[in-house]
Amino acid sequence: MSIIYQSTRDAKNRVSASQAILKGIAEDGGLYVPQTFPTLPVSLEALADMSYQEIAFLVLRAFLSDFSDDELRACVNSAYSTTKFDIDDIVSIQSFGNKHYLELFHGETIAFKDMALSILPYLMSTAAKKNGSHKDILILTATSGDTGKAAMAGFADVPHTKIIVFYPKGGVSHIQELQMLTQKGDNTHVIGITGNFDDAQSAVKAMFTDTDMIEKVNQAGYQFSSANSINIGRLMPQVAYYVYAYAQLVKNKVIRCGESINVSVPTGNFGNILAAYYAKQIGLPIDTFICASNKNNVLSDFFATGTYNKNRPFYVTNSPSMDILISSNLERLIYHAVEQDTQKTRDLMHALSQQGEYHVDLNDILSAFYGDFATEDNITAQIKRTFDNYKYLIDPHTAVSDFVYDMYAEKTGDNKHVVIASTASPYKFPKSVMSAFRHDNLDDDMALVDALETLSNIPQPQAVLDVKQATIRHHKVVSVEEMAQSVLDCLS
Ligand SMILES: *Cc1c(COP(=O)(O)O)cnc(C)c1O
Numbered sequence: 432m433s434i435i436y437q438s439t440r441d442a443k444n445r446v447s448a449s450q451a452i453l454k455g456i457a458e459d460g461g462l463y464v465p466q467t468f469p470t471l472p473v474s475l476e477a478l479a480d481m482s483y484q485e486i487a488f489l490v491l492r493a494f495l496s497d498f499s500d501d502e503l504r505a506c507v508n509s510a511y512s513t514t515k516f517d518i519d520d521i522v523s524i525q526s527f528g529n530k531h532y533l534e535l536f537h538g539e540t541i542a543f544k545d546m547a548l549s550i551l552p553y554l555m556s557t558a559a560k561k562n563g564s565h566k567d568i569l570i571l572t573a574t575s576g577d578t579g580k581a582a583m584a585g586f587a588d589v590p591h592t593k594i595i596v597f598y599p600k601g602g603v604s605h606i607q608e609l610q611m612l613t614q615k616g617d618n619t620h621v622i623g624i625t626g627n628f629d630d631a632q633s634a635v636k637a638m639f640t641d642t643d644m645i646e647k648v649n650q651a652g653y654q655f656s657s658a659n660s661i662n663i664g665r666l667m668p669q670v671a672y673y674v675y676a677y678a679q680l681v682k683n684k685v686i687r688c689g690e691s692i693n694v695s696v697p698t699g700n701f702g703n704i705l706a707a708y709y710a711k712q713i714g715l716p717i718d719t720f721i722c723a724s725n726k727n728n729v730l731s732d733f734f735a736t737g738t739y740n741k742n743r744p745f746y747v748t749n750s751p752s753m754d755i756l757i758s759s760n761l762e763r764l765i766y767h768a769v770e771q772d773t774q775k776t777r778d779l780m781h782a783l784s785q786q787g788e789y790h791v792d793l794n795d796i797l798s799a800f801y802g803d804f805a806t807e808d809n810i811t812a813q814i815k816r817t818f819d820n821y822k823y824l825i826d827p828h829t830a831v832s833d834f835v836y837d838m839y840a841e842k843t844g845d846n847k848h849v850v851i852a853s854t855a856s857p858y859k860f861p862k863s864v865m866s867a868f869r870h871d872n873l874d875d876d877m878a879l880v881d882a883l884e885t886l887s888n889i890p891q892p893q894a895v896l897d898v899k900q901a902t903i904r905h906h907k908v909v910s911v912e913e914m915a916q917s918v919l920d921c922l923s
Contacts (some may be wrong), residue, residue, distance in 0.1 A: 433496040436663065437465040439766040440777040448495040449558035452551075452664035453568070455657030456639050461777070462661050464763050468712040471495035471674070475688045475714075478678035481520040484511050485867065486678065487550075487671040493713060494667045495554070500578060502557050510550035510668075516540055517892065522546070522672055524679055524852075527821045529846055530740045530836070531685070532853040533676045540610060541856035541894045542752070543703065544581035547660075547668040551591070552585045554664045555656065559591070567868050569653035570594040571638060571918065573631035574826040575699055576603035576752045577855065578622065582608040582658035589617030590613040593653065595620040597631040598821050600908050603751050604860050606877045606898060613901035621905035624914060629757045630733035632659070632700075634914045636759075644915060651922040658703025661759050668914040669706035670713070675713055676850045686848055693849040695721035695836035699753035703852055704800075706762065718847060723835035724804040725750045734793075734802030749807050749863035752855070755867060757783070765795055766797040805834040813837075814857075816869040824887040826855040827863045857883060 433831060436451040438444035440461030446454065451463040471478075478486060488507045492500065509605045511521050516537045525532040538545025555568060557661055570592060572582050580594035600623035600727060611621045624631050638644045639655050648655060674695065680686045695706040704722055713719040724730050726746045733739045741756040748754055762780055768791060769775045779824060782789040791797070805813065813830040817823055825833060832851050840846055857864045860880035867885065873879065882892055906912055909917045 432467070432469055434469055434494060434857040435466045437466050438462070438773065439464055439762050440773055440780065442646075442773045443499045445507040448663065449497050449561045452554050452558045452662060453562060453564065453654070454513065455655065455659075456588075456636065457775075458634065458640060459559055460640050460780070461773070462759070462762050463663050464766055465494065468709070471714045471816055473675070475544075478674065479682040483671070483675050484508065486675045487511060487668065487684070490674055490713070491667060492496055492670040494663075494670070498557065499562065499620065506550055506557060507552035509553050510696075515549050517547070517606040522675065524676060525823060526685065528821070530851055531676065531848060532823070532825070532851050533672065533854045535672060536853075536856040538581070538856065539584045539894060540577065540580045541859050541892050542577035542581060543852070544577045545547055545584070546667045546672060548578070548581040548585040548658060550668050550727050551658060551662070551664045552589045555592070556589065557573070564654065565654055566593045566654040567593060568651065568656050569648060569922070570656055570658045571635045572596045572658045573628060573635045573836055574598045575628040575720065575754055576607040580607065580661060582612045583611070583616065583621070586658070588612065589618070593618045593620075593921070594658070595622065595918055596621050597624050597635065597914060599623070599627045599631060599647040599844075600625060602627055602747050602754060604862070604894070606859050606861065607751070609898045609901075610894065611778045612903045613898060614904065621907075622917055623908040623913065624911055625908065626911045627747075628755050629745065630911045632759065634911055635659075636661075637916055638918065641915075646923065647919060648922070653922065658702050659759070661729075666702060666706050666709065666760070669703060671708045673707050673710035673717070673850070674715055680848060681690070683822045689716060691716040691718040691847060693717065693719045693721060693837070693845065693847050694852065695832040696852045697750065697753055697832040698722050698724055699758065701758040703854070705760045705763055706907070713729045714782050719839075719845065720800045720804045721739035721832070721836055721849070723832040724799050724802065724833050725753050725810070726804065727754055727756055728760060728804035729756050730761070731804045734800045736763070736779050737793045738790045740788040740899065749810055750773065750826055750831055753831065764796070765791060768794060801837055801839055803835045805831045809834050811863070814864055818867070822875075824857045824864065825853060825890070826857045826881075828852040828855050854891060857887065858892055
C-alpha cells in the first residue's frame with residue numbers, strides 16, 4: 432500500500448513521504464498527514480523476537496512508501512548503532528509492578544529527541560537524492576532545550592546541510608544550554624532569543640511560509656526544511672519505540688499478545704504522544720493516551736473541555752522542554768478529530784493564531800486522551816517518591832508523566848499495564864533533580880552532577896563529560912524581530 436501525505440489545511444496539497452520530509456511543513460502552513468494509515472506487515476507475536484532496528488525498519492517501511500528497502504535499511508543501521516547509543520538495545524524498559532518506564536534517552540544528547548534526530552539527517556539526504564534536489568538544505572529549528580542539541584548532533588558536518596537553532600535565552604537548563612553552545616561543526620549555528628519557545632516556533636514557522644524569505648534563501652542556494660516534530664521524518668521514527676515497547680512486554684510475558692496497554696507521555700509540542708496515537712492506528716493495542724503537562728496546562732484544559740485557549744501566562748518551569756502553549760502537532764489530531772475536514776482544520780488554526788483560542792466538540796478520538804498536569808512541587812515530590820519506592824531516579828519531565836499517571840490510576844481505578852515515556856536522563860537537569868533531595872548547595876551544576884552520580888549509582892553519561900571540557904563556540908542573542916535577518920546573516 433502506498434501512503435500519500437497531504438496538508439491538514441488543504442486536501443489538494445499532496446506529496447510523497449520523501450517530499451514531505453524535505454519540505455518539513457506545507458506551503459499553506461498546514462502539517463503533512465498520511466491520507467490513510469498502513470497496517471503493520473507482521474503479527475504482534477512475530478514482533479516479540481525482533482530487535483529495535485528490525486522494528487524501526489518495518490514501521491518506517493510502512494509509512495515511508497517511496498523509500499526503497501535498501502535505503503531504509505541503510506538509514507536505520509546508520510542511526511541506531513552503538514556509535515550513537517550507549518546500549519545495544521537502543522532503548523531500555525525499567526519495570527516496577529504495572530509501570531514500565533521506557534527509557535528513550537540513551538542517545539548522544541541524553542533526551543528522547545535522539546530517537547528521531549539520529550535518523551532524520553539520513554532520511555533527509557536520501558529524500559534529497561530521490562527528488563533530484565540540487566540545493567543545500569537549511570534546517571531551521573526552534574527548541575525548548577532538547578531538540579536543538581539533538582538536531583545539531585545529527586546534522587553537524589553532514590554535507591549540503593546547514594542548521595540554525597533558536598532557543599529561549601534563560602528558558603533552558605544550564606546543561607542544555609552548555610550542550611548547545613559548545614556544539615561543533617562549521618554548518619551549525621545556535622542563537623538565543625529574548626522570548627519564549629512559542630515565540631521561536633511561531634517565527635520559524637512564519638519564515639517557512641514567507642515567500643520573500645523563501646526567495647532570498649533560494650537565491651543563496653538553499654531550501655528550507657525543519658527538524659521539529661512538524662516534520663514527518665521526526666514523527667514516524669518515534670512510532671517505532673511504542674511498537675518495540677509493546678513487543679518487549681509480550682516477550683517478557685508481562686502482557687498477553689493483543690492485550691491493551693495505556694501510555695503516559697510528558698507532552699509539550701504533542702509529537703511524542705501523537706506518535707503513540709499513530710502506533711495505535713497501525714494496529715498496536717493502546718487504550719488510553721495519558722497526556723501529561725506541566726504548569727503550562729493548556730492541553731489538560733483542552734482534553735477536559737474541547738476548548739484550546741493559549742491566552743494565559745507562560746511559565747518557565749523545572750521541566751523546561753515542556754514549557755509550550757502552542758502544541759503544533761495537536762493540529763494533526765484535530766484534523767483526524769474533525770473527520771479529515773481540511774477547511775475546518777484551517778479555520779480552527781486561523782482562530783488560534785488570531786484569537787488565541789478555538790473549540791471542537793469532544794468525540795471518541797479526543798476522549799481516548801486523558802489530560803492532567805503536575806506543578807513544580809508535584810514534580811520534585813514525584814522524583815523523591817519514585818526514588819524512595821524503587822531506588823530509580825527519573826528526570827523532571829518523566830516525573831510529570833509519572834505523577835499524572837498516578838493521579839489517573841487513582842481517579843479511574845484503571846490499572847492496566849502502562850508505558851511511561853521516560854524522555855530525558857536525570858543528568859540533564861541536575862539542579863531540579865537534586866532539589867528533590869536537598870535544599871542547599873544547589874548552585875554548582877557540575878558538583879550536582881557528582882552528587883547525582885553518588886545518589887543514583889548510574890555513571891555519568893558521555894554527554895555530561897563532554898560538556899565539562901568543551902569550549903563555548905556560539906554567542907549570539909537576538910530579539911524575535913531580528914530572527915529572520917539573523918538567518919540571512921548565517922547564509923552570507
Ligand atoms: C521535547 C521533550 C518533551 C515534549 O515532547 P513533545 O514531543 O514536544 O510533546 C518532553 N520531555 C523532554 C525531555 C523533551 O525533550
